[in-house]
Every structure is written in structure tokens, then in C-alpha cells.
Amino acid sequence: MPEHTDGGHRAHSAYDTYERLISLLESSRVDHRLIDHEPEGSTEAVSALRGHPASEAAKCLVLRVKVDRRTTRHVLAVVPGDRRVDLDAVRALFDARYVGFSDAETAERLARAVPGTVLPFSFDPGLEVVADPDVVARPRLYFNAARLDRSLLLSGADYERLAKPRIERIAAPAQV
Structure with missing residues (x-):
């Protein structure tokens, strides 16, 4: 599928x-x-379809972090699938005035994937990845592979x- 331009930004297909x-996985020889x-x-x-607890999934969300009046950063927050992103913790981490979820268009452009298929990786320099320590501690980590019909498992x-x-x-714990 060819790339196309959209408002000056290079848009990437899933x-x-x-x-x-x-x-990346093959060149790194990662199991x-x-x-x-x-x-x-x-x-x-999708965790049920793959046959594992949601705690073994990587939940990936694009956040808008307003550091000050003029500075906005975008963060890809990666947390265990059975938890939620603690927006206050992210706000404190960046000493920001505001943290919220990015709009769908911005998230899709930065993550280069549609919602529900966002990877826990960033291929855009404008999207910083922050992962919870419980994600990297998992012996098995599952996530959608930039597609709704295919997932990936790695440590x-x-x-x-x-x-x-x-x-x-x-x-943070999932809200009930």
C-alpha cells in the first residue's frame, strides 16, 4: 500500500x-x-480470543501532555491490559499542566495504526513511549500487531x- 500525504504529514497505512x-523483530532475532x-x-x-489473562496484554494509549501553554508532547502509555493509565502519574512525570487522551486522528497519525491496533512501539519521533514496569516484567506479553486480526507474543x-x-x-487498578 502506498504512503500518501495528508495536510503535510506522511500518513502510514497499518x-x-x-x-x-x-x-524489526526479524532483524533483531527476537523470539x-x-x-x-x-x-x-x-x-x-482479544485476550479471550488469544486465550490468556488480560494482565498479559499490553494496553497502548496515546496521550496528549500539555507541559505549559506553548508545549504539548505526545506519549504512548503502555500498561498491563487489566489496568488503566494513571493520568495523574503521567502528569507528575512530565510536570505537566494537563494530561488527557489524544484525539483519534492525532493518535492514528503518531501511532501509525488505527485504535485497537496501536503497538507498544513508536515509529514516530514525536511519540515518546512510557511503559509501566509491570509490562516489561512479563514473561509473556501479547498485543495486536498493528492489525485487528493478528497479534504478537514476545517476552x-x-x-x-x-x-x-x-x-x-x-x-493504576482498573476502575470498577
Whole structure:
């Protein structure tokens, strides 16, 4: 699928992002497994399809971090699938005035994937990855591979080595 331009930004297809991920894994010789399943983007539902607890999934959310009036950063927060992102912890981490979820268009442009398929990796210099320590500590880490119908399994240690995320406590218990 060809790239196209959109408002001056290079837009990437999910296929390009998937191919880039696979290329990274293969060139790094990281032990991983691809899992095909019915198309699903919800962490809980896709975890059930893959046959593992949601705690072994990487939930990936693009956040808008307003540091001050003129400075906005974008952060890819990666937390265990059975938890939620602690926005106050992220705000404190960046000494920011405001932290919230990015709008869908911005998230899709920066993550180079549609919602429900966002990787715990960033292929955009404008998107900083922050992962909770419980993510990289997982012996098995599952996430959608930039596609709704295919997931990836690798170790948290290999994920940390490849993605090089900033490791910070950003997960909170899921709200009931």
C-alpha cells in the first residue's frame, strides 16, 4: 500500500506499520510468535480470543501532555491490559499542566495504526513511549500487531530491549 500525504504529514497505512514491526523483530532475532484471530481491538475481548489473562496484554494509549501553554508532547502509555493509565502519574512525570487522551486522528497519525491496533512501539519521533514496569516484567506479553486480526507474543524483556521505553509507574487498578 502506498504512503500518501495528508495536510503535510506522511500518513502510514497499518500494513506499513505491521511490516516495519515484523522487520524489526526479524532483524533483531527476537523470539516471537504471531497469532491469527477474529478481528478485535478491545484488550479484554482479544485476550479471550488469544486465550490468556488480560494482565498479559499490553494496553497502548496515546496521550496528549500539555507541559505549559506553548508545549504539548505526545506519549504512548503502555500498561498491563487489566489496568488503566494513571493520568495523574503521567502528569507528575512530565510536570505537566494537563494530561488527557489524544484525539483519534492525532493518535492514528503518531501511532501509525488505527485504535485497537496501536503497538507498544513508536515509529514516530514525536511519540515518546512510557511503559509501566509491570509490562516489561512479563514473561509473556501479547498485543495486536498493528492489525485487528493478528497479534504478537514476545517476552517483556525483549520488548524493553527493542522498544527502549521510558520505564515509569503509570498503571493504576482498573476502575470498577
